[in-house]
Amino acid sequence: MSGNYATETVLADTDGIARAARILRDGGLVAVPTETVYGLAARADSDEAVARIYEAKDRPSFNPLIVHVRDVEQARELADLPHTADVLADLFWPAPLTLVVPRKAQAGLTAAVTAGLDTVALRCPDHPVMQALLAACEFPLAAPSANRSGFVSPTSAAHVAMTLSGRIELILDDGRPCRNGLESTILAVRRDNSWEQLRPGPVDLDALHRHYWDGPIDNAPPSGRIEAPGQLASHYAPGKPVRLNATEVASDDFMIGFGDVSGDCTLSGRGDLSEAAARLYACLHEGAASEKPRIAVAPVPNEGIGIAINDRLRRAATPPDQ
Structure with a gap:
């Protein structure tokens, strides 16, 4: 059971974002809107902060987290981007597209973020509030969906409060539902530049590939490993049949x-x-x-x-x- 916190909901204005950045810097948890769903942010370089994400969400430790970055340059500090991933990031980020790529050993990310894997899931979000928060932080943010693990994902501040009130410090509310309403598309790009879609989402990978590359998508066969969020058989559950x-x-x-x-x-x-x-x-x-x-x-x-x-x-x- 997560500790008891006096969760506050504040406007996602300049003051609210500055306050959120201070909480994150000190190892706290903040729910923040993105173009997909609300994310539960913590600094990705802190063992204690990332452990609190897992605790607050009751999330299994084998389920990795997505790390949100400001831009491609920050992604390159954390991962060895295969050529195709580098091109995709340059072309499409910020976007609801997560790239699972080889992690740099010296990235400084806590092991719990990647669930001990040698890959890391990276995304540059296309939302002004999340981008402003990333700009206010000198560290990358781990940010899975801001809900209890396995339950319906949140697309409003009220949805976040339903399951995480008392478990986190702050909810940033921009007053609108999330634009896309579905979690990001997740694409694993291997060192040989082959593709494997790990989760469908707002970005249509088939259309993307047809537009920019010749030939079919060269997807690797599923490995059976959990490499990214949204791969569990039971997920997004409303608590009834x-x-x-x-x-x-x-x-x-x-x-x-x-x-x-x-x-x-x-x-x-x-x-x-x-x-x-x-x-x-x-x-x-x-x-x-x-x-x-x-x-x-x-x-x-x-x-x-x-x-x-x-x-x-x-x-x-x-x-x-x-």
Whole structure:
């Protein structure tokens, strides 16, 4: 059980960001908005601070964290970027794209950040608050999603408070839901420049590859190791059974609709996948808070960002013991 802290929510203005930087410098925890979901930030070079992330989230120690950096230059201080990763970072960062790359031995990151692996997950976030916080810190920030491990990810300050109030010092609130609403795409780039997608997300790797490179993506076969967040079979769980691809609703279902299938709440009445991604976790939070014992979700096309939506829904529907 994490220690008891008087968690405060403050505006993500200049004063709030400066206060957050001071807390982080002293080894504390701050929830901060990004373009994907809210992250739980701590300094990535401190054993004690990173241990507090795992404690506050009840996160298993074998599940690595994403390290957020200001820019490509800071990433190069922490990792040996294979050529393809270096090109991708130059072209696309800041973006909801995490690169799992070989870690530098002298990077100064605490071992718990990478769960003892020789790789590190790096991301340059595309959000003014997170970028301002990184600029105010002379150290990189480890920042997994700001929720209890395995539960629905937070896309608002209120979502963070639901599970982490009393466990962290501060929540920065910019007053808006997170823009993308889904965690970043995670791409492992090996030393031989082969690709392996570890988690689908807002960045469509197939489209990216077709636009910038010839030929198919040369993905390595899955290694079976947990190298990055979001790879556990059961994740993003609302705490009650979830039924997928539902076109009819039962009386005890909280129905999440999409397109022509209406519901108690709707991902997108017009069938827009980007809107559905942005609203997914808000709808799951609403279903979790409802009095109905089950959640049913309408079919979502498995294309574009719909692939990432269905990935999260499958994990939300998988019982925790699997």
